[in-house]
Amino acid sequence: MKREWDLLHTPGPTPIPPSVDRAMSQPIIGHRGQKCKDLLKELTPRLKPVFGSLENVQLLTGSGTSALEAAVVNTTAPGDKVIVVVAGAFGDRFAKLCQTYECNVHRIDVEWGKAVEVKEVEETLREHSDTKAVFVTHCETSTGVMHPVEDVAKSVHRLSQALVIVDGVSSIGGAEINMERSGIDLLVSGSQKAMMLPPGLAFAAIGERAWKVIEENDRPRFYLDLRTYDKKLTDGQTPFTPALSLMFGLEEVLNLIEEEGLEQVFERHQVMKQMTREACRALHLPLFVADEDASCTVTSIKPETFDPEKLRKIASEEFGLMLAGGQQHLKGQIFRIGHMGYTRPANVLQYISILEIVLKRLGHEFEAGAGTAAAQEAYLSVARELV
Numbered sequence: 001m002k003r004e005w006d007l008l009h010t011p012g013p014t015p016i017p018p019s020v021d022r023a024m025s026q027p028i029i030g031h032r033g034q035k036c037k038d039l040l041k042e043l044t045p046r047l048k049p050v051f052g053s054l055e056n057v058q059l060l061t062g063s064g065t066s067a068l069e070a071a072v073v074n075t076t077a078p079g080d081k082v083i084v085v086v087a088g089a090f091g092d093r094f095a096k097l098c099q100t101y102e103c104n105v106h107r108i109d110v111e112w113g114k115a116v117e118v119k120e121v122e123e124t125l126r127e128h129s130d131t132k133a134v135f136v137t138h139c140e141t142s143t144g145v146m147h148p149v150e151d152v153a154k155s156v157h158r159l160s161q162a163l164v165i166v167d168g169v170s171s172i173g174g175a176e177i178n179m180e181r182s183g184i185d186l187l188v189s190g191s192q193k194a195m196m197l198p199p200g201l202a203f204a205a206i207g208e209r210a211w212k213v214i215e216e217n218d219r220p221r222f223y224l225d226l227r228t229y230d231k232k233l234t235d236g237q238t239p240f241t242p243a244l245s246l247m248f249g250l251e252e253v254l255n256l257i258e259e260e261g262l263e264q265v266f267e268r269h270q271v272m273k274q275m276t277r278e279a280c281r282a283l284h285l286p287l288f289v290a291d292e293d294a295s296c297t298v299t300s301i302k303p304e305t306f307d308p309e310k311l312r313k314i315a316s317e318e319f320g321l322m323l324a325g326g327q328q329h330l331k332g333q334i335f336r337i338g339h340m341g342y343t344r345p346a347n348v349l350q351y352i353s354i355l356e357i358v359l360k361r362l363g364h365e366f367e368a369g370a371g372t373a374a375a376q377e378a379y380l381s382v383a384r385e386l387v
């Protein structure tokens with residue numbers, strides 16, 4: 001049964017704004033025609049502020065992992081020494097990609113649920129001064145941690161010539177990040193998280209230093225060769241047929257972001273994070289991540305008194321509230337709430353209120369209404385007055 005009333009609060013895919021849905025249903029156009037050129041030429045510069053990038057953002061057709069793979073194949077050659085921060089499933093994916101492409105991988109394994117400390121990266125870099133690139137995830141979606149990628153980038157550049165390559169799949173469009181200010185060299189993302197689109201588009205923002213390495217790198221590559229994307233873009237084209245409908249949607253996504261204001265978008269995510277976390281505390285739901293490491297796009301909870309899979313099942317069956325479970329060894333240990341993209345404080349009030357009922361069903365002890373009240377209070381204390 002298709003349930004159009006489902007409330008999708010997984011940390012990707014995420015709900016699509018109705019105006020974006022409508023934009024995506026426009027008639028298809030030729031991808032070598034003038035209309036497509038005009039569209040791509042319009043979209044590219046408008047993506048820059050979202051990534052805090054001085055350079056153009058390249059559009060790839062593929063899921064987020066295609067952009068991760070593009071980052072690896074374009075910047076590294078077999079045998080290159082790379083450092084990968086691994087604190088969850090997505091850091092692990094970056095490490096596996098680097099291994100697959102025969103890099104000499106040094107993992108910094110961080111306990112899942114914690115953020116990497118900048119000094120750990122510095123120490124590893126001192127031991128491996130010939131490192132070519134440092135790979136780090138911005139929001140580690142599997143745990144709900146936000147790594148201090150801007151500080152990592154600054155440190156890496158102070159100590160070495162290595163590139164800093166960041167996976168921003170579940171943060172771009174929700175969390176503030178600035179390549180220019182921090183010196184992040186390559187920042188990749190995908191469409192189906194905070195960018196409010198269906199899966200299928202991937203993004204790569206490539207800084208000057210990274211371009212130099214990419215131009216000189218002779219590792220064979222074809223579909224994901226970023227050089228051909230950049231060359232084609234000067235003519236307003238992509239090397240291969242792009243996901244045109246998603247590009248129509250992206251135009252509307254950028255309209256929405258610009259109408260709200262990028263700063264306000266970031267602030268809204270901070271407000272939703274605060275509301276969710278305060279509500280969890282009031283409901284005696286143990287937060288998996290400490291405040292200082294917590295992501296503004298996804299919150300993980302590690303219940304001690306009930307099975308999180310049971311909670312997810314009731315929430316889905318009774319209310320259509322879709323939450324995510326844990327990945328790998330956290331399966332059955334945690335549940336995750338996505339609050340990014342087309343999600344607003346009103347939706348937080350809704351899912352917290354639903355959670356209270358589900359928790360009652362599970363026999364979890366708390367004062368009825370305490371979560372909702374805490375979310376309301378958090379909203380009133382952190383949200384700017386909306387006139």
Ligand SMILES: *Cc1c(COP(=O)(O)O)cnc(C)c1O
Binds near residue numbers: 090137141199
């Ligand atoms: C979702 C996600 C990805 C990419 O996943 P795809 O399924 O390939 O789109 C990569 N990194 C992070 C941090 C993610 O959250």
